[in-house]
Amino acid sequence: MEVRRIGETFFAEVDDVDVSKGFDAAEWQAFYDAYLEHQVLVLHGQTLSAARFHALGERFGPVEPHTVSMYHHDEFKGITVLSNRTEMGRPKGIRDAGSSWHSDYSYKPVPANATMLYALEIPDAGGDTIFADLAAAYSALSDEKKASLEGLRVRQQYRWSRDKTHVEARWNLLNETEREKTPEVVHPLVRTHPETGRKGLFISNAVSTGIKDILDLAPDASQSLIDELFAHTDDPRFQVRHKWQVGDLVIWDNRTLMHKATTDVLPPDKFRTLYRINTTGTAPY
Ligand SMILES: O=C(O)CCC(=O)C(=O)O
Ligand SMILES: [Fe+2]
DSSP states (O other), rough: OOEEESSSSEEEESSSSOOGGGGHHHHHHHHHHHHHHHHEEEEOOOOHHHHHHHHHHHHHHHHHHOOOOGGSSOOOOEEEEOOOEEEETEEESSSSOOOOOBOOOTTSSSSSEEEEEEEOOOOOOOEEEEEEEHHHHHSSOHHHHHHHHHOEEEEOTTOOOSSSTTTTTTTTGOOOHHHHOOOOOEEEEEOOTTTTEEEEEEOOOOOGGGGGETTTTOOHHHHHHHHHHHHHOOOOOGGGEEEEOOTTTEEEEEEGGEEEOOOOGGOTTTTOOOEEEEEEOOOOO
C-alpha cells in the first residue's frame, strides 16, 4: 500500500490496494490508520460490486441508511444512490446531496463518522467535491480565540437554514414522522476526535446542517460569531478539491472535516452517478 499526501494538512491518495480483494488484519490496520491520519483517502480504479462496497462500509462501523429512503439501493439499503439521471420518469438517485459546506448528519444526535462514495459514472467536467480540514482551521485560530470558544455549544435542527429569505424551507419537505425523527440537537462548537484526540471546529453552513444559534450567547453575539467562523473556515488554504474519475473510491472522516458537492451547477446532459455509504459512531464531545 502506498499513501501519498496531496493536501497541506490532509487528503491522501492510496495506491496498490484492490478493495474488491478485501483486507487481512495487518492491511486493514494500515488502511484504517491512514484514514485517521489523512482524513480523506482516494483510491482510483476500483471495481466494486454493491455487496463489496457495503462490506467495506461495515468495516468502518455500523452502516446507517440514509434519511431519504426512496433513494436506497434495491438490495442494500445501507447504500444510497446519488445521481442526476432519470429512469422511467423517476429520479435514479439524489440529484444534489449537499452543494454547500456540511459535515454529514451533523443535525442528528449522532452524526456520521465515515462517508464513502464510489463513482460509477462521471462527466468529463463538473461535479467535483471539495473538502475542508476543520482541525487545521481550529489550529489556525489564536490561543485567545480558542479559549473563548471553549465550552460553547451549537443548537441545530434540520429545519433551520442560513437562507435568510426562507429559514424553514427544508422543514416544509418533511412529513410529521420525519419531523419527529429530526429533533433539535446540541453539539459542541469545538469537537474532539474520539480516536485521534485532534480538536476541530464542528460547524458548517449548509442548508440542511441547520445551525440555529450558539447557546448562552445573545442573538447578535451568536450570529456574529457564526458568521466569523464560517468566514474563517471557508478559506482555500484549508481545502482540497477532488475531481472524480470512474472507479474512484473516496472515504472521509466527518468528525474533523466538512465538504461540499458542486452538483447544483451540473448541466442536465452531464451524468454523474455514485454509490454512497455512511457509518455512524458516537455523539460529539
Ligand atoms: O456528491 C457529492 O459530491 C457529495 C455528496 C454529499 O455531500 C453526501 O453524499 O453527503
Ligand atoms: Fe455530504
